[in-house]
Amino acid sequence: MTTVSNQPAAPQVAPRGARHDRRGSWVPTGAMIATRFMELRKRRGLMVALMLVTIGIPTVFLVIRLLLHAFAPHSYGPAGGYTVFTGLVAGVLYVFGFIVAATLGATAGSIDLTEGMFRHLVVTGRSRLAIYLARIPAGLAIILPLVAVGFTIVCAVCVFAAPTRLNFNGVNVPVNLSRAGLESWAADNADEVICNFGFRIGPNSPIAAAVNSVPCGNGPNGGPAIVKQPPGFQGPPPASPTQIKDAASLIAGMDYADYTRQFLYPSDSLMIKTGLWIGLEAVVGFMVGLGLGSLIGQRTVAVIIMIVLEIILTPILSRAHLPHLINLQRSVVGLAVAHLEPNGLGFVFGGGGGPDGGRGTSLLVPESKTVAAGVIVAWLVVWTVLGAWRMMTRDA
Numbered sequence: 314m315t316t317v318s319n320q321p322a323a324p325q326v327a328p329r330g331a332r333h334d335r336r337g338s339w340v341p342t343g344a345m346i347a348t349r350f351m352e353l354r355k356r357r358g359l360m361v362a363l364m365l366v367t368i369g370i371p372t373v374f375l376v377i378r379l380l381l382h383a384f385a386p387h388s389y390g391p392a393g394g395y396t397v398f399t400g401l402v403a404g405v406l407y408v409f410g411f412i413v414a415a416t417l418g419a420t421a422g423s424i425d426l427t428e429g430m431f432r433h434l435v436v437t438g439r440s441r442l443a444i445y446l447a448r449i450p451a452g453l454a455i456i457l458p459l460v461a462v463g464f465t466i467v468c469a470v471c472v473f474a475a476p477t478r479l480n481f482n483g484v485n486v487p488v489n490l491s492r493a494g495l496e497s498w499a500a501d502n503a504d505e506v507i508c509n510f511g512f513r514i515g516p517n518s519p520i521a522a523a524v525n526s527v528p529c530g531n532g533p534n535g536g537p538a539i540v541k542q543p544p545g546f547q548g549p550p551p552a553s554p555t556q557i558k559d560a561a562s563l564i565a566g567m568d569y570a571d572y573t574r575q576f577l578y579p580s581d582s583l584m585i586k587t588g589l590w591i592g593l594e595a596v597v598g599f600m601v602g603l604g605l606g607s608l609i610g611q612r613t614v615a616v617i618i619m620i621v622l623e624i625i626l627t628p629i630l631s632r633a634h635l636p637h638l639i640n641l642q643r644s645v646v647g648l649a650v651a652h653l654e655p656n657g658l659g660f661v662f663g664g665g666g667g668p669d670g671g672r673g674t675s676l677l678v679p680e681s682k683t684v685a686a687g688v689i690v691a692w693l694v695v696w697t698v699l700g701a702w703r704m705m706t707r708d709a
Contacts, residue, residue, distance in 0.1 A: 418602025604696030
């Protein structure tokens with residue numbers, strides 16, 4: 314006789330660790346990020362190129378200036394200072410930081426395909442989205458420290474090797490003077506102010522006689538041609554010393570706005586804001602390069618496209634006012650980042666400053682900071698989505 318037990322069957326015990334298998338999760342693990350980091354770091358040629366551009370170029374430039382000033386201080390000015398800082402940041406770190414970040418991003422986005430490792434990553438069962446997202450922190454962990462080191466070197470030299478006296482229009486002027494203080498100093502140095510400070514007056518100006526009384530050449534080699542007298546004009550008698558001092562004070566007042574934008578070295582707040590701004594530019598370059606490299610599947614074409622975008626297209630579209638394409642121009646990420654430039658830096662696309670704190674952004678296509686921030690976020694999101702989509706749909 315056969316009996317059947319009504320007891321329930323014992324539950325199946327899953328193998329140890331199986332219930333914690335997260336290979337299908339889209340969130341990258343620390344091990345995945347570390348692996349992607351090691352893959353990029355082991356590319357010695359790429360790492361050397363990144364260090365040469367982000368650290369080597371500003372370091373060599375500043376070392377040469379330090380040596381020239383040390384051996385010939387009368388012929389070469391101090392190695393640091395406010396002018397050197399703005400020139401290196403706006404002319405070197407901004408442009409080359411974007412390019413090297415884009416190069417690293419394009420490499421990270423296509424390295425698995427170019428080395429034939431994509432198939433092996435897929436067969437492990439890992440989420441393709443997680444594989445793509447792991448490259449973001451891995452790449453940023455490389456490029457941001459490099460940019461930070463280069464920027465720190467620039468800041469250190471520009472602060473500790475800054476000039477001790479402010480040279481304004483070829484004249485050594487005390488720093489941090491108020492308007493009244495600058496006018497008082499100008500009265501005590503009337504000849505230097507009248508002969509060197511920039512100003513323009515007409516023949517009927519009340520200070521014309523005082524200006525013409527100062528023997529500074531009144532020409533290209535001895536001073537600017539300040540007053541043009543009509544033919545047969547009989548000039549007034551020479552001005553008194555008091556009138557010359559008053560004219561110098563008035564000229565100093567005209568130039569006070571330009572004087573307030575001159576500094577011996579960058580302030581702490583400017584260096585902090587500039588460092589964050591340069592970091593933002595590097596993040597944008599890396600993220601766009603990563604998405605483009607993944608979308609195309611190779612590094613060379615992606616890097617060329619990013620260089621053309623940064624060096625050719627962005628400067629043109631940022632300054633050419635085309636009414637029918639104004640919205641298209643505002644969608645360029647380089648223009649958006651330029652509009653977030655801290656006050657006090659030189660114009661990143663060249664051309665000098667404007668009435669907006671010496672930055673020259675008045676020459677740019679107009680765009681509010683809110684719109685600029687939205688454009689940056691849109692570029693980061695769109696290129697991340699495109700790169701991840703291509704990774705998820707690519708044949709193994």
